Amino acid sequence: MNIDIITIFPDMVGAILGESIMKRAAESGQVNFRVVNLRDFTHDTHRTTDDRPYGGGPGMVMKPEPIFEAVESLRGDNTTVILTTPQGERFSQPAAGELTGHSHLVFICGHYEGVDERVREALVDREFSIGDYVLTNGVLPAAVIADAVVRLIPGVLGGEGATDEESFGEGLLEYPHYTRPPEFRGMKVPEVLSSGDHGRIARWRREQAEARTRERRPDLWERYDRLRRDGRE
Ligand SMILES: C[S@@+](CC[C@H](N)C(=O)[O-])C[C@H]1O[C@@H](n2cnc3c(N)ncnc32)[C@H](O)[C@@H]1O
Numbered sequence: 324m325n326i327d328i329i330t331i332f333p334d335m336v337g338a339i340l341g342e343s344i345m346k347r348a349a350e351s352g353q354v355n356f357r358v359v360n361l362r363d364f365t366h367d368t369h370r371t372t373d374d375r376p377y378g379g380g381p382g383m384v385m386k387p388e389p390i391f392e393a394v395e396s397l398r399g400d401n402t403t404v405i406l407t408t409p410q411g412e413r414f415s416q417p418a419a420g421e422l423t424g425h426s427h428l429v430f431i432c433g434h435y436e437g438v439d440e441r442v443r444e445a446l447v448d449r450e451f452s453i454g455d456y457v458l459t460n461g462v463l464p465a466a467v468i469a470d471a472v473v474r475l476i477p478g479v480l481g482g483e484g485a486t487d488e489e490s491f492g493e494g495l496l497e498y499p500h501y502t503r504p505p506e507f508r509g510m511k512v513p514e515v516l517s518s519g520d521h522g523r524i525a526r527w528r529r530e531q532a533e534a535r536t537r538e539r540r541p542d543l544w545e546r547y548d549r550l551r552r553d554g555r556e
Pocket residue numbers: 406407408409410431432433434435436437438451452453454455456457458459460461462464
């Protein structure tokens with residue numbers, strides 16, 4: 324998979340995607356990250372990427388010309404252009420899974436008040452928000468989305484099954500995890516986990532995952548419970 328990130332803060336991206344599992348995925352050729360400096364597509368001495376908003380008001384708006392040039396220089400036959408924006412579709416685990424089926428993602432990272440609307444109208448295939456809050460620029464959202472997508476590419480996490488049971492995979496939050504020691508400051512690991520009885524362990528984990536989801540995320544629980552009931556009918 325090819326992932327291009329267009330930003331005026333190229334150094335921010337390297338710091339995030341140049342470590343740990345993302346770094347390994349890039350080194351092994353499972354993903355190819357390219358960080359594109361938007362200022363390389365400007366033609367004035369100040370390398371201007373923003374301007375005042377028409378109609379007045381506070382802040383600055385990112386100009387369309389460099390963004391169009393940058394995207395057009397990167398776009399191939401199978402490119403999906405993603406705009407990071409608090410106004411987009413809420414990014415989710417199912418969306419991450421769906422994006423793994425795309426071979427080339429280009430992220431546009433906004434800054435200031437956001438990007439000129441003509442970018443959205445003419446260039447963008449998908450718009451994603453990473454949550455109902457406003458960040459200063461789109462690098463973190465692009466990196467969040469890229470990380471969630473790349474770790475789902477088969478082989479990136481090593482153990483192929485590692486993502487099967489985790490939170491949101493089946494519409495539930497994941498069960499709790501424990502490791503050694505068996506007792507720490509008076510807190511014991513649940514007995515069932517060292518019983519060696521795989522059936523009991525699986526049942527316990529399922530019950531924990533369901534209880535957690537019911538308690539912490541009634542929205543997820545309602546959907547899961549409805550699907551489960553429909554499945555039984
Ligand atoms: C300060 S924000 C602009 C917010 C915009 N004025 C609005 O009210 O919708 C600057 C940039 O950060 C990114 N951004 C901020 N919050 C985001 C979020 N929750 N999800 C995705 N991108 C976000 C976008 O790229 C956005 O263009």
